[in-house]
Amino acid sequence: MITFLYTFALRDFLRVRRLLAWIFVVGVLFGIVKLVAIVSREPDGVKTYLRLADLFLFRVLALASAIISTAVVSAEIEQKTIVYLLTRPIPRWQLLLGRTFAAMTMCVIVGIMAGSALAVASMGVSGLGHNYFHRDILGIVVGSVFYTSFFVLLSLWINRSMIVNLLYAFGAETIFGNMPGDLKMLSIGYYLEVLSRRPSVTTGNQMQDAMNSLMVSTLTPQMAWLATLVGVVACLVISSLWFSTHEYLPREDIE
Amino acid sequence: MIELQNASRWYGQVIGLNDVTCKIEPGVTALLGVNGAGKTTLMRLITGQMMPTTGSITVCGIEPFCNPEVFRKIGYCPDIDNFYEHLSGRQFVEAMARMSGFDAAESKTRTQEMMVKVGMAERCDKIILGYSKGMRQRIKLAQAMLHEPDIILLDEPLNGLDPIGRRELMDLLNILAKQGKTILVSSHILFEVEQMTRNILLLHRGRLLASGDLRVIRELIDKHPHRIRIQTDRPRDVAEKLVALPYVQSVHLDARGNAIELRTKSPAEFYEELPKLCLDHGLPIEGISSPDNNLESVFRYLVGE
Numbered sequence: 001m002i003t004f005l006y007t008f009a010l011r012d013f014l015r016v017r018r019l020l021a022w023i024f025v026v027g028v029l030f031g032i033v034k035l036v037a038i039v040s041r042e043p044d045g046v047k048t049y050l051r052l053a054d055l056f057l058f059r060v061l062a063l064a065s066a067i068i069s070t071a072v073v074s075a076e077i078e079q080k081t082i083v084y085l086l087t088r089p090i091p092r093w094q095l096l097l098g099r100t101f102a103a104m105t106m107c108v109i110v111g112i113m114a115g116s117a118l119a120v121a122s123m124g125v126s127g128l129g130h131n132y133f134h135r136d137i138l139g140i141v142v143g144s145v146f147y148t149s150f151f152v153l154l155s156l157w158i159n160r161s162m163i164v165n166l167l168y169a170f171g172a173e174t175i176f177g178n179m180p181g182d183l184k185m186l187s188i189g190y191y192l193e194v195l196s197r198r199p200s201v202t203t204g205n206q207m208q209d210a211m212n213s214l215m216v217s218t219l220t221p222q223m224a225w226l227a228t229l230v231g232v233v234a235c236l237v238i239s240s241l242w243f244s245t246h247e248y249l250p251r252e253d254i255e
Numbered sequence: 256m257i258e259l260q261n262a263s264r265w266y267g268q269v270i271g272l273n274d275v276t277c278k279i280e281p282g283v284t285a286l287l288g289v290n291g292a293g294k295t296t297l298m299r300l301i302t303g304q305m306m307p308t309t310g311s312i313t314v315c316g317i318e319p320f321c322n323p324e325v326f327r328k329i330g331y332c333p334d335i336d337n338f339y340e341h342l343s344g345r346q347f348v349e350a351m352a353r354m355s356g357f358d359a360a361e362s363k364t365r366t367q368e369m370m371v372k373v374g375m376a377e378r379c380d381k382i383i384l385g386y387s388k389g390m391r392q393r394i395k396l397a398q399a400m401l402h403e404p405d406i407i408l409l410d411e412p413l414n415g416l417d418p419i420g421r422r423e424l425m426d427l428l429n430i431l432a433k434q435g436k437t438i439l440v441s442s443h444i445l446f447e448v449e450q451m452t453r454n455i456l457l458l459h460r461g462r463l464l465a466s467g468d469l470r471v472i473r474e475l476i477d478k479h480p481h482r483i484r485i486q487t488d489r490p491r492d493v494a495e496k497l498v499a500l501p502y503v504q505s506v507h508l509d510a511r512g513n514a515i516e517l518r519t520k521s522p523a524e525f526y527e528e529l530p531k532l533c534l535d536h537g538l539p540i541e542g543i544s545s546p547d548n549n550l551e552s553v554f555r556y557l558v559g560e
Contacts, residue, residue: 087302
């Protein structure tokens with residue numbers, strides 16, 4: 001049953017109109033990176049890639065996850081179509097997981113599109129074969145799974161969760177991600193950076209470089225894997241339990 | 256089949272359903288009530304979308320909330336017009352069939368059968384976005400009945416259907432009821448509900464005002480005597496004899512002079528006595544009707560609106 005729910009939801013996510021919206025976002029990203037590459041006149045495209053991947057890649061992933069995750073339950077409630085799903089003989093945890101896995105897949109697709117645009121805009125077509133890009137793909141896959149499971153959980157707790165998800169994706173992630181020391185561990189993006197193992201890039205600005213060196217990670221990739229695994233499993237288990245024991249009704253006036 | 260025991264449901268400080276106890280047995284039962292009476296709340300409780308705040312609800316002896324076992328037995332046609340608009344009617348119903356546990360081939364077959372049954376076979380390949388209200392209603396009915404459930408709950412199923420569609424639906428429900436299915440239909444269209452069934456549940460402001468056979472309920476309403484209209488070409492003679500009966504409260508002559516209308520609190524006794532009276536006194540009676548022995552009157556009397 002999960003397989004059918006997965007394909008049913010994924011087909012919905014991959015509708016041309018929705019896909020076009022993401023292609024537009026990726027196109028904008030491509031344009032920005034190309035513009036930065038031209039303006040900075042950096043001869044080494046790899047450096048441009050590393051600097052901009054730090055800045056954009058996991059942000060776009062967080063944005064995609066924040067939006068796509070709401071389609072798992074929240075959008076169904078808004079559109080009132082949840083009633084068709086909840087009155088079928090399917091255990092609710094299966095319903096949730098099938099749709100969550102589809103959302104994760106969609107996030108991976110958007111993330112890889114964004115990563116590819118970034119690699120091509122900064123390093124040319126050969127950037128698609130570069131090792132750093134390949135390592136980022138791992139970060140994209142893990143990030144899609146982690147962000148989506150987290151945002152789905154939020155959407156089960158909060159009405160109209162899109163705004164909260166976006167606030168988290170842009171606000172909390174940025175704030176936590178720039179905190180010194182272990183406080184960074186509150187950011188999902190931080191674990192993804194550790195897993196991507198990107199080398200730090202000197203900016204040429206002595207103050208900035210000094211600040212960056214103070215923010216060096218103490219987290220090992222093994223610990224990042226463990227934290228990610230625990231986080232994802234915890235989010236999915238709590239979401240499944242919550243969704244199986246709470247009411248989710250179409251949003252409308254009571255009768 | 257369906258049993259509610261002191262079931263109440265609160266939405267914060269608003270009560271949706273207030274201490275309802277009733278049983279719904281096989282056959283067609285009409286769920287009546289004005290907007291906000293609690294009809295949809297009751298349907299949602301039975302279909303396991305909500306839990307009662309107090310009391311209990313069982314469907315075939317099982318609590319329905321989040322219970323796939325119950326959903327196998329239930330077909331629910333909700334009172335919403337929302338769909339996956341980008342899908343065609345066929346794709347939607349087929350997806351619902353898959354979610355009901357049928358494999359792809361079986362889902363296709365059942366979908367086609369249901370499309371024929373609800374009169375959408377020719378039009379079900381267009382996307383739902385372009386459907387009229389009546390077409391949407393038919394698709395909702397199809398998804399509710401495709402897995403041949405024992406219990407069918409239809410929330411305002413007649414809305415948007417054309418007269419032919421209504422007639423077809425009523426015929427279909429009658430056939431299903433004869434097969435032993437339990438069918439609960441909520442509707443505002445009292446005239447048509449009356450044609451479907453005389454078994455009603457009447458909700459008002461969350462409370463169950465009446466349940467059971469319409470005639471029995473009508474007889475229990477003492478506050479409003481039964482009105483009986485008798486057509487005759489000698490209204491004064493008939494009125495003179497009838498007014499002498501102890502259970503006839505009043506008799507009014509029709510302005511056109513070919514009928515009388517009387518009020519009685521004991522219609523059963525009156526109907527028993529009337530033939531004898533006619534024969535004994537040679538009263539010419541051309542027709543008898545009871546203008547308030549219908550669902551609309553019962554509804555009005557009970558709700559007081």
